[in-house]
Amino acid sequence: MRCLWGLVAAALVMTGCGGPHPAPVHPGPLSGQAIEVLAVWSDEEQAAFERVLDVFERRTGASVTYVSGGDEVPTVLATRLAGGSPPDVAGIAQPALVRTLARAGSLVPLDPGTESVIDAQFAPVWKELGTVDGRLYGFVFKAANKSTIWYDAGQLGPGFVPPRTWDGFVETLRKLSDTGDTPLSVGGADGWTLTDWFENVYLQTAGGAMYDRLARHEIPWTDPSVRTALQTLGRVFRPEYLPGGISSALQTEFTESVVDVFGEDPQAAIVFEADFVAGVIAESTSATVGVxxxxxxxxxxxxxxxVVSGGDTLVALTDEPGTRALMQFLAGSEAASIWAAQGGFVSPNREVELGQYPDDSTRQIAEELVGAENLRFDMSDLMPSAFGATRGDGFWRAMQDHLADPAQIDRVLAELEAEATAAYERGDS
Known part of the structure; x- marks a missing residue:
C-alpha cells in the first residue's frame, strides 16, 4: 500500500505544473481502481466537478464515478453506511453531521500528505471546521460567501454608490422607497434565507465569540443579544421596502426573489444571498454577472x-490509495482552479489566484471570503439539523414568524429556545 501511495503522490507532483489539461497518463499508478464520490452537486455543477475528476483520472489511471445525492445526501449516506457500502468520498454541507460521523467511526482521518496541503493553502479557520476531537477529517472544497448583497446596476443607475454600513443600507432602502419603489426582494418562503440574514446581523452585533456560543447552545436564544439582532434586522424587513409587503415576501422562494430583481419584469433592485445567486441569474435571467x-x-x-460562509466538506469513508490520492488532489489549488475558471464556484483555498475566476463580481466575493477578519460558518449547519435545517420547523420557521409579525419577538425568542433545547437534549445531528 505504501509503495503504491508513493507512486500516486509522485505522479500528482510531477504533473502538478501542467495546468488544468494535462496529457493523459496511461497506465497510471491507480489503473484499475474505482473510486466513488457522493455529493450534492447536479446539472451544471455536476458537469463542472466531473471536469475536475477527469483531470485526476487522466493523471492516475483511476476510474472515478460521481453520484449526485441532491438535497438527500445525508439520507443517502446513512442508507449506504447502514448497508455496509459507503462511497469512498462524500461532500457534506453540515459540519454537525461530519462530527457525528467522525465520532461514530464512519470517517477516515486525512493522511499527513493531505493535511500538509491544507496547512499550506488554507487559513487555520478552515482546518478547524474539518477537525473533530483533534483529528482532521475533511476540508471545504466548494465554499459559499453568504455575506453578499446583489443589485441591478441598470435600475439603480451609474451614480449608485453601494452603502458600506448598516445605517447607510437602511438609508438607501428608505430613499428608494420614498420614490415609490419597493427596493428589497426577500425569499421568505425558504426559511434558510431568513436565517442567513439573521446570522450576518448577529455575527456583527454580538461578535464571533457569542456567535460560537449561540451555535453550541451555550447561551439561550432568549439572550438579549438575540433580541438585539432581530430588532436590527427589523429595520430592513419593513413592508414598504418589500414588493407586495410582508405577506408576499413570505410566499416568495429564493429563486423567485432573484428573478424579481434581475428578470424581465423587475419588482425590486436589491436582493441578499450568497454567491450562488450568480447561478440563478445565469439560468433564469438575461442579466450578466459583473455587468x-x-x-x-x-x-x-x-x-x-x-463573513458568514457555507460550503461542502469533502470527507473520506474508505482508506484506499485511490481515496487518499483523490482527497489530496482535491485539497490542492489546482483542482479548485479548474472549477473556478468555469464559474459558479468559490474556493477557500488562498492559493487559487483571483484571475482564475471569470468575472469581477466573483473575484470580489472570493477575495472577501479568503480575507475576512471575522469568518464563521453558517450557524444553521453547525446546529442539530432538526432545529437548524428543517423546512417549516425550528430556526427556519421562527424566522418566518418574526418576519410575519416583528411585534411578537418575545414569543419567537421563547419558541427558538424551547426547540433548540429539545434538539440538543436529543443529541440530533
Missing part, C-alpha cells in the same frame, strides 16, 4: 469585516 448584476459586501455593523 448588470453586481455585488457589494454585507453592510458593516461591527468594527471589522465579517
Amino acid at each position: 448588470d448584476a453586481r455585488v457589494f459586501p454585507f453592510p458593516r455593523i461591527g468594527p471589522v469585516s465579517s
